[in-house]
């Protein structure tokens with residue numbers, strides 16, 4: 080096995096709030112090799128974005144980060160701000176849920192693309208322009224040369240996300256973090272954007288972290304999936320193993336809550352009752368216990384550690400793991 | 410499955426509705442001649458991509474946006490011809506739930522006041538009666554009235570805000586609710602809670618629903634029949650099971666293929682129709698879907714396809730429907 084491109088070791092993020100310190104990320108370990116896709120799945124607020132911002136070293140100012148983020152042989156936390164800035168946008172790129180987070184509303188699309196390219200690659204203006212047009216064409220934008228002169232607000236949501244992806248890909252990054260890149264988009268456009276990301280990833284042998292709250296989005300597209308809950312990774316497995324032999328009640332509940340196309344209309348959905356725990360309150364026991372249908376008394380007293388399952392690379396954190404044979408149908 | 414009795418007098422009958430917006434000197438053709446019926450007690454799902462006119466249609470049904478032409482018959486009466494007091498009276502029977510639950514609640518008002526506001530507007534003067542109604546609907550949507558009534562919207566999550574919006578829409582005892590993407594802004598887990606809640610409320614209060622969404626799986630979960638819209642026109646309408654099993658319109662088939670399936674053995678099909686919908690300012694001639702349709706031919710650009718019955722209760726507007 081080759082050395083991983085990215086290693087997240089015991090990473091924790093705490094954020095100061097008026098109600099006390101908030102555990103946004105609670106000691107996460109993950110690794111990712113070049114050319115592979117890691118899906119990160121979990122409900123809103125479970126720490127997906129904070130984890131990716133920890134990797135990018137783009138946390139809110141007062142956040143406290145512990146643990147190590149090794150990328151391409153260097154510890155990002157130790158890197159000087161200037162070197163970090165150059166790394167981001169070049170080797171380490173990101174696409175956010177809201178494309179306007181990464182696009183500047185007052186600059187034309189051409190200016191934004193060309194600036195990024197010229198900042199990181201040694202290209203003159205005509206070359207950068209040519210490359211911008213190629214990139215826009217690659218992400219499926221019709222008449223790309225005309226788009227260069229337009230502003231983001233003149234494009235639809237789907238177009239803007241394509242442009243944000245073009246900018247992210249412009250310097251051939253080694254790792255692309257896509258944080259809910261399609262959550263704000265229609266299903267048809269979502270499918271196009273996910274295909275686009277997969278295609279560019281294969282072509283560039285790029286590593287990708289695909290963050291979403293929908294297990295359906297990662298099913299056919301990630302090599303490995305990590306399920307997060309209340310700041311922790313609670314299950315992690317090669318994609319096939321996760322869907323076929325999941326052990327975590329939370330993973331099962333997330334999957335069951337997705338409306339199924341083959342279910343008859345008016346079939347009640349197995350919803351997860353309640354909400355994730357307040358991350359500013361101390362937790363005893365399993366964080367999922369108040370919502371878990373399998374919870375027993377031990378679940379409320381001790382915290383289950385991540386444990387290896389029978390399949391290599393499959394880990395879960397549960398005292399009473401489900402066996403897929405027992406799984407009640409969705 | 411039992412067919413809903415569409416042949417009986419429908420509660421809502423939208424007849425050849427046209428809604429346009431002026432944009433500078435141009436016209437946005439948001440809804441261009443849509444006809445549909447919703448039977449009493451039925452849920453009609455309405456799907457289509459962003460910008461195809463779903464919300465515009467919903468708002469035009471409620472007369473929040475006046476139609477350029479066409480009629481909206483509610484319980485036999487034409488809402489488009491109503492004004493003033495008559496319309497206000499009618500509006501109590503028809504309510505709307507929005508996509509963005511947080512934005513649709515006034516951030517400076519307490520939940521109890523937000524939910525009782527429609528009662529005040531409707532002229533319910535008895536404060537005790539208002540309080541009773543507010544308690545009743547808040548409990549119905551799964552909130553504890555004593556805990557929530559005095560709090561402000563920012564203290565609640567998106568899912569809870571949507572519960573509050575649903576409570577507000579129920580407080581006047583309406584017969585019909587237009588749900589405009591009520592779960593699109595919510596997480597998978599909360600989405601399931603809210604969908605179940607809507608189903609419960611429908612049964613408990615005897616509601617009829619027009620349920621708008623862009624996610625077909627969500628729509629199927631709650632709808633008896635489904636209508637598919639594209640760029641201001643209706644493509645297909647039919648019983649949910651039938652439409653999902655045997656879509657007749659190429660656009661319905663495309664939407665079905667785009668749904669991410671939570672099964673790693675099903676490789677996602679490379680996105681079939683590339684590109685995005687054309688501008689509703691200058692929609693294509695003939696069939697509006699032809700610029701993305703794999704079956705398009707000469708006839709499709711020359712003639713507007715009419716809705717035709719392709720199977721019992723299933724209608725499609727296509728010159729070359731799928732078998």
Ligand SMILES: Nc1ncnc2c1ncn2[C@@H]1O[C@H](COP(=O)(O)OP(=O)(O)OP(=O)(O)O)[C@@H](O)[C@H]1O
Pocket residue numbers: 430431432437438439457458459460461462463464465466623689
């Ligand atoms: N006030 C307005 N002025 C001008 N054009 C408008 C206005 N409101 C909507 N439109 C346009 O009318 C068309 C239909 O819009 P509508 O909001 O009904 O779509 P929708 O199907 O509800 O989309 P979404 O899924 O994004 O909510 C779109 O092209 C939209 O840009």
Ligand SMILES: Nc1ncnc2c1ncn2[C@@H]1O[C@H](COP(=O)(O)OP(=O)(O)O)[C@@H](O)[C@H]1O
Pocket residue numbers: 094095096101102103104121122123124125126127128129130139358
């Ligand atoms: N800037 C911030 N300040 C304080 N808390 C924050 C901030 N951003 C996010 N959080 C909190 O951190 C936790 C994790 O958030 P986030 O990583 O954004 O979740 P996700 O991306 O999974 O939805 C949540 O409890 C959230 O409310």
Ligand code: SF4
Pocket residue numbers: 327328329365366367368369371372373374375378383396397398399400
């Ligand atoms: S440890 Fe207990 S509460 Fe937690 S997921 Fe497992 S069974 Fe449920």
Ligand code: SF4
Pocket residue numbers: 658659660696697698699700702703704705706709714726727728729730
């Ligand atoms: S009428 Fe023609 S273009 Fe329109 S959906 Fe049918 S085959 Fe496609």
Ligand SMILES: [Mg+2]
Pocket residue numbers: 124127128258259
């Ligand atoms: Mg996030």
Ligand SMILES: [Mg+2]
Pocket residue numbers: 463464465589590
């Ligand atoms: Mg809308």
